[in-house]
Amino acid sequence: MVYLANSHLLYRAAQRWPRRRRPGDVDGEAKGQIVIVVDDSDSEPNPYEYRVFFEWLWDYYCKIDDVKVERYLNLSGIPFSGEVPPQLGNLSKLHYLDLSLSDNLYSTYLSWLARLPLLRFLSMESVNLSTIGDWPHVVNTIPSLRVLDLSNCSLTSANQSLSRLNFTNLEEIDLFFNYFDHPIATCWFWNLTSLKRLDLLDTGMHGEFPDALTRLASLKIFVLGGIRKSSNKISLNTAATNLTNLCNLKILVLISYNDLDGLITELFDGLKSLKNIGLSDNRLKIVVGSDWIPPFRLKVANLASCHIGPLFPSWFKWQMGISHINISRGNIIDRLPDWFSNSLSNVEVLDISGNQIIGALPTNMETMSLSKLLLSSNNITGQIPLLPRELYYLDISRNFLSGPLPLNLGAPRIEYLILRSNNFTGQIPVSFCEFDELYILDLSNNNFEGELPRCFKMEHLSFLL
Template sequence: MGSADLKNLCNLKFLSLDFCFSNGFEAERLPQCSSDKLQELHLPGNQLTGTLADWMGHGTSLVILDLSSNNITGPIPEFIGRFTDLRVLDLTDNHLTGHVPPEVEGHFHGLKSLEQIYLSDNQLEIVVGSEWVPPFRLQEASFASCQMGPLFPAWLKWQVDLTYLDISSTGITDRFPDWFSSSFSKITSLDISNNRISGALPKNMGNTSLGSLYSRSNNISGRIPQLPRNLEILDISRNSLSGPLPSDFGAPKLDMISLFSNYITCQIPLFVCELNLYSLDLANNLLEGELPQCFSTKDMAFLLLSNNRFSGKFPPFLENCTTLSFLDLARNKFSGTLPMWIGNLGELQFLRLSNNMFHGHIPNNITSLSKLYHLNLAANGISGSIPHHLSNLTMITTPYVHVPGAVVASFQSIVGDMPVVIKRQELEYKGVAILEILSIDFSCNYLTGKIPEEITSLGGLINLNLSWNQLNGGLPKKIGDMQMLESLDFSNNDISGEIPSSLSNLTYLSILDLSYNHLAGIIPSGVQLDTLYTEYPSIYNGNTGLYGPILHKSCSVNNNAPQRDHQQRSKKVSESTLFFYFGLGSGFVAGLWVVFCALLFKKAWRVAYFRFFDKVHDKAYVFIIVTWGRFARKR
């Protein structure tokens, strides 16, 4: 459409050009008529630039103005108050700045029809006096990432018709106001996350219409009160909640509960059995005991219980949970063997059972989990061999493929931040990003046998850790095919043979550890391997048969190894003998000092000591004289 077409459309009432212009759109192309009749203007996602005044200066008859997801800069102009018919104002995700309003009456006094306002993801400061009474009655409002604190915005108490409110990341450091539940009685969706709101949750919040409550990353303390009956989503993670969970949440429609990183104690109440949960995240708390066996798993997709004190066997109620996608039971006290039916959980993408007390073999059909991205069984008592048919883990055979943004947002709201041990450090990944770390970790177990050659078919793996087991045999010859590897740890096993030359193909490696095995032969050279050795010289330690230029050690030197070992052992024996005699002498001196001090401070002991020596002296003297006299007579 040409620019002249829009300029002369004086009777135009509705204009919607959502995400149409990747190269931008100029304000001059809008109708330029004195009698402007435009009521709805929708121009989101068009790379718009300039100030807001450029886009709002063509008429005051607008009812809906949507300029979201653009590059508009500057402050909100004061003449916005002249738009008396404006009901919807959406300026989300721009680059607006400034204090809104310097004089609030000048900006918003005329907006008596305003029902919906969206100013999120700008750099606006919306701080007004506690006495200000707005002229409008909002139904929806979003101010995320604007500055509204430190006090809880008092003017919101007049917005009794609100059904949606987002004041997350707005710098509020206050407590919940007394009017919270009464003024927000109609709200169905409330987001107050990422502030520093303190104190307990309002006790009468059960009387509200809340369907979703997001309040993660605050300083909320105390126990969870009776919840609104229509509540479906509850997120109070990363707070300071304490005490046990309520025996009855009072919210039978709950299907998503996220309470991770609090101080919640005792057991999971049986009330959860009455819920048809889609997601339950209770990680990083102080919960204990066995899980209720009455869990309804019909629609459960996320069960995250890591870093608690749960005990018992692998949860049997999961057998029929065919929708389960994320299962995290790490850092608990679960025991027993892994069930054979674990391979039937075909939707699993994330399985972490590390740091428990599981024993027995890894079920062979675990390789049937074709959608698995992340498998961690580290730090248990698992024995036996590594399962074959690893190529059936098809999601790990190729590099990770990024998923659509809508899926990312969904994961972020459910999973949140998850810690993962990779590259010898614990890193946190947000939402779906956890699936980007294609990983297998079987470290710190009692696995035996050879490393299956088929493991090299997992070409998408980023992290592979088999350290601290009893694996033997050689390294997989085609290990160089795993070219996405960034961290590879086979240390502290009984692996023997040569290091495959294909190892030098792993150009993404930033962590490598083959120490304390029985490897022999020449170490492959390569830019990445040489760099790793320079940074971490211990990666080949404990393999006396290895040699090569990187170690400054040739194979001929290796022939003198027995003699050198004998010299080292002799040196150790000499050191041990010297240490023994040194200890013996030190003990003798210390003993003498004890006796001396006892005689010095105990008079009775001192008298008895000298009498004893007098008697011994007399007896010795008599014995010597008598013996000498007898000897002299015989002569």
């Protein structure tokens, strides 16, 4: 271990150094890894010192023949600034290079990457690469590459033409938070049949999905989002058919701001491995038969703003292991089904707000595992039943619940209790005194009488309405 004079950086070079494994890390040992950590014993470090150390590191370690760093170099999260030095290309034995999440790094060319033929993991997340247009041609010179993370790099296009793909082992591509603004079908990566993960969140692409999507049979994670803009509409016309062939797909997220439109039917029957689906804030209509049994068992379903009504989606009764459901603003005009509490007993977060749910709440809700329940802006009537024991957040505002509150609400760990704009009457029960962790209590726009019980504790309360 070597401390730099007048610096807050600690340099460690170790043959074996334990580290936190990142998603997408190449397997194998961390032999000869260089790890840079910040020594917090003194005051905040000066960015200039980081830059000086950065230059020293390259000058010293990239020019010595017997460099101990043979495989791994992880400088993630250190606030270096300035240009990424091309001397990195001298570390020809590198398997793993992580320069992500620094404060102000940039690069004007990446040709030095071609001198790293053994590189399997490359992350330059948040490094400014805005002036580099040929980046796919450069990474195409690294046949061993398996993981490529160039997210938030200010890249402007991904539609370059590659006559031949050399990195046929590439399994993961992260390009989120770059703005491409060109047809999604023109991207160069659709012919990479080895892909297992493709993250295109907030890339501003538009148009039809390519037919080549159907050939990505190894794909497990597919994430796409865009910037809401009239010209940036994504169509699901061909994608729905192509997605059915992705039998290994576990996470499908086509979220917010896509203006994605189209019709989803039982075409998802081929997605037998699906665990997480996110189609929120689009204009999709999901139409399946009342007797449809999905081939998948979900953990997370985020379908906010998708048209899944008017009936409550009966296929959820087969999702016994699901933990998160969001079907808010789904045009549902129905009662909560009889199987609601039993089939969804493992759900922890449930959002059904902004629909037209009618009738009363189930009387056996206390058996559920809910920690967060959002039912606002519906047409629910009746009284509040005994609530789940683990519930900490309840928003049932803007409904038509009535009568006095029950003497025992359950939910002893409740922190957020939002009951406003209903027709509750009577006094606040003494049992409210047992809510030691209550943070927000909103009883406004009801017909309660009297005051809060004298025993009511307010030490944690931030808002009382």
